[in-house]
Amino acid sequence: MTKLSIPDEVLSKARIHGAQAWVDGLPALIASLERDWSMRAGSSFRGGTEAYVAEAELAGGTQAVLKLLVPRADNDPASEVAAYELARGEGLAQLYRHDVRRGALLLERLGRPLASAGLSLDQRHDVLCDLLKRMWRPVRGARFMTGAEKGRWLVSFIQEKWELLGRPLPERVVAHALACAERRIAAHDDARAMLVHGDLHDLNVLEAADGSWKAIDPDGLAAEPEYDLGILLREDAAALEGDGRARARALAARTGLDAEAAWEWGVVERVSSGLLCTQLGLEPIGREMLEAAVRVAR
Secondary structure, three states: OOOOOOHHHHHHHHHHOOOOHHHHHHHHHHHHHHOOOEEEEEOOOOOOOEEEEEEEEEEEOOOEEEEEEOOOOOOOHHHHHHHHHHHHOEEOEEEEEEEOOOOEEEEOOOEEHHOOOOHHHHHHHHHHHHHHHHHEEOOOOOOOEHHHHHHHHHHHHHHHHHOOOOOOOOOOHHHHHHHHHHHHHOOOOOHHHHEEEOOOHHHHEEEEOOOOOOEEOOOEEOOOOOHHHHHHHOHHHHHHOOOOOHHHHHHHHOOOOOHHHHHHHEEEEHHHHHHHHHHHOOOOOOHHHHHHHHHHHH
């Protein structure tokens, strides 16, 4: 195993969640997984915040990725594992091995992210909508956090982070986001709930060897699929200039879903993610999301 190089963003997330012992124990954790899974870990990847991610090579020479999740009370690795298992490679990367207790996953190695493919926003949204339609499916009794539960979690998260960060948004903007969240909570219907990725964006979609695209890092939710369209609306602040709702209508038309539900999830996610990025020091992303949230609330 090469010397560990832990990205600053991962160290920051570990510090926020009081997981310094996990950071200190990473070398021993990786060594134990190398023994148990007959693989060899290599250099780490950058760009993520939720996990230490590194190259891996299996005993037969297969190239893979080792993902070790930062332990936190509000994130159950079992949901991510269940999402990979339910999708079975349709829209999501293949899962080779996992250990929920140790927060460890061994995944299919993929290539460049969609963000670096040089595609226009419309082209990227075509790719993302096609991928989501392949992944969405009934949850078939699997236990995931529901859309209503995630909505309630987001309400608490927004309220807590807004106060913690010194109220970086006008109160009316926060009230607008919370009202949108309450409407999505009330609209949740178990009968319509699907497997939802929960955090699909251009850096979480990678190119497979056959030229197709696959997603990684699913949160794993049982929710209305419009939630994932809200994530797409969250990610491109520039797309909200002028008539931002036109983008929501276009995404809904591509997928046969409800534009208003997608729009409201986008409002909630833009505020919550903007606050999180601000706390983690991920700029200018945090600032751009919060500025977009203010424009939308007008």
